Amino acid sequence: MAVAPDPNPAFSAFAHPERLVSTEWLAEHLGQPGLVVVESDEDVLLYETGHIEGAVKIDWHTDLNDPVERDYLDGEGFAKLLGGRGISRDDTIVIYGDKNNWWAAYALWVFTLFGHEDVRLLDGGRAKWEAEGRPYTTEVPVREPVEYPVVERDDAAVRAFKEDVLAHFGNPLVDVRSPEEYVGDRTTAPAYPEEERCARATSRAPGTCRGARPSPRTAPSSRRPSSTPSTATAPA
Amino acid sequence: MSTALPEKLAEIRDDFLALEQQDRLQLLLEFSRELPELPARYADHPDLLERVEECQSPVYIFVEIDDAGIVHLHATAPPEAPTTRGFASILVQGLAGLTVEQVLAVPSDYPLTIGLTEAVSPLRIRGMSGLLGRTQRQVREKSAA
Numbered sequence: 277m278a279v280a281p282d283p284n285p286a287f288s289a290f291a292h293p294e295r296l297v298s299t300e301w302l303a304e305h306l307g308q309p310g311l312v313v314v315e316s317d318e319d320v321l322l323y324e325t326g327h328i329e330g331a332v333k334i335d336w337h338t339d340l341n342d343p344v345e346r347d348y349l350d351g352e353g354f355a356k357l358l359g360g361r362g363i364s365r366d367d368t369i370v371i372y373g374d375k376n377n378w379w380a381a382y383a384l385w386v387f388t389l390f391g392h393e394d395v396r397l398l399d400g401g402r403a404k405w406e407a408e409g410r411p412y413t414t415e416v417p418v419r420e421p422v423e424y425p426v427v428e429r430d431d432a433a434v435r436a437f438k439e440d441v442l443a444h445f446g447n448p449l450v451d452v453r454s455p456e457e458y459v460g461d462r463t464t465a466p467a468y469p470e471e472e473r474c475a476r477a478t479s480r481a482p483g484t485c486r487g488a489r490p491s492p493r494t495a496p497s498s499r500r501p502s503s504t505p506s507t508a509t510a511p512a
Numbered sequence: 513m514s515t516a517l518p519e520k521l522a523e524i525r526d527d528f529l530a531l532e533q534q535d536r537l538q539l540l541l542e543f544s545r546e547l548p549e550l551p552a553r554y555a556d557h558p559d560l561l562e563r564v565e566e567c568q569s570p571v572y573i574f575v576e577i578d579d580a581g582i583v584h585l586h587a588t589a590p591p592e593a594p595t596t597r598g599f600a601s602i603l604v605q606g607l608a609g610l611t612v613e614q615v616l617a618v619p620s621d622y623p624l625t626i627g628l629t630e631a632v633s634p635l636r637i638r639g640m641s642g643l644l645g646r647t648q649r650q651v652r653e654k655s656a657a
Contacts, residue, residue, distance in 0.1 A: 318568060319569065319592070319593055319594060319595045319596070320537070320595050320631075320632050320633070320636060321537060321540060321541050321544065321594040321595045321598065322592065322594060322595075324537055324538065324541050324594070325541065325594055335633075337633040337635060337636070338630070338631070338632075338633050374592060
């Protein structure tokens with residue numbers, strides 16, 4: 277961990293408070309050696325309209341997804357991406373983005389699959405940073421490329437597969453989809469395109485897994501968090 | 513043999529193709545800034561506007577055909593959706609002054625030909641294809657009425 281965690285008491289009750297930083301904390305720590313700020317948005321042009329000073333752009337679709345296979349980039353691609361953006365394996369990364377950190381959280385997930393140890397989310401994302409009147413710049417930082425090791429992706433540590441879920445029943449499950457999907461009224465998020473979800477939607481009746489609870493963080497028609505490539509479908 | 517692309521659309525395509533990938537994003541950003549405000553008569557009538565469902569961001573369009581048979585496309589999208597605004601702006605400018613027949617003759621794959629699939633991703637370009645398709649459908653319906 278290159279930079280000490282945000283000691284904000286608001287995060288202390290979380291299982292992993294070190295995974296979040298506040299806007300105040302980030303504003304105070306900008307430019308600190310070992311800290312890299314990454315912006316990852318749904319809208320591919322938003323970074324160009326203005327971003328947090330020093331922030332590096334990483335696009336979920338053009339950078340993190342394989343252009344041919346429906347999967348993330350491979351270990352070599354990840355090393356090339358991060359090294360090329362001047363990010364070292366032991367750097368502390370803070371990611372933020374639009375739409376309640378939708379794709380920022382996606383990027384954090386991908387970085388975690390590749391075992392990047394210290395990657396954090398900016399609490400509140402672009403929306404909070406802007407609401408607080410904090411500054412943006414259009415200046416794109418020039419970072420010297422560094423060597424980032426080629427690491428094989430390891431999903432086992434942080435990803436639950438079907439068998440894991442079946443074995444888990446009876447214990448807490450969190451459903452981060454929309455309330456409409458949670459109660460089974462819809463099979464897709466409200467106010468978002470239906471595209472490419474038809475096959476999945478018709479494969480079973482709408483509703484939830486046994487024991488799942490809706491996520492309090494998901495407001496109606498706000499966002500559709502995505503943790504796997506199979507749901508990564510978001511045209512501008 | 514394909515019909516020649518209307519001049520303005522061809523010009524926009526050539527402008528994009530002449531640029532490096534990163535500069536194409538900058539040009540798209542310029543387009544997004546040039547999207548005209550919705551005329552006041554529509555701003556007060558959201559019911560007249562059609563949501564472009566293919567776009568992740570809330571973008572709405574409305575098509576008018578004047579007495580001379582010229583198509584006028586109006587579109588609105590929020591500032592926090594610059595990519596979508598850019599797509600709409602390209603079509604508003606590219607279709608300006610065209611007749612019903614000319615708009616209907618624009619090939620549906622035009623959005624895939626302007627050199628943005630790599631910089632923006634084919635998935636996002638689908639939003640622009642949705643914009644074009646819905647514009648042409650409105651033109652077809654309104655010119656038949």
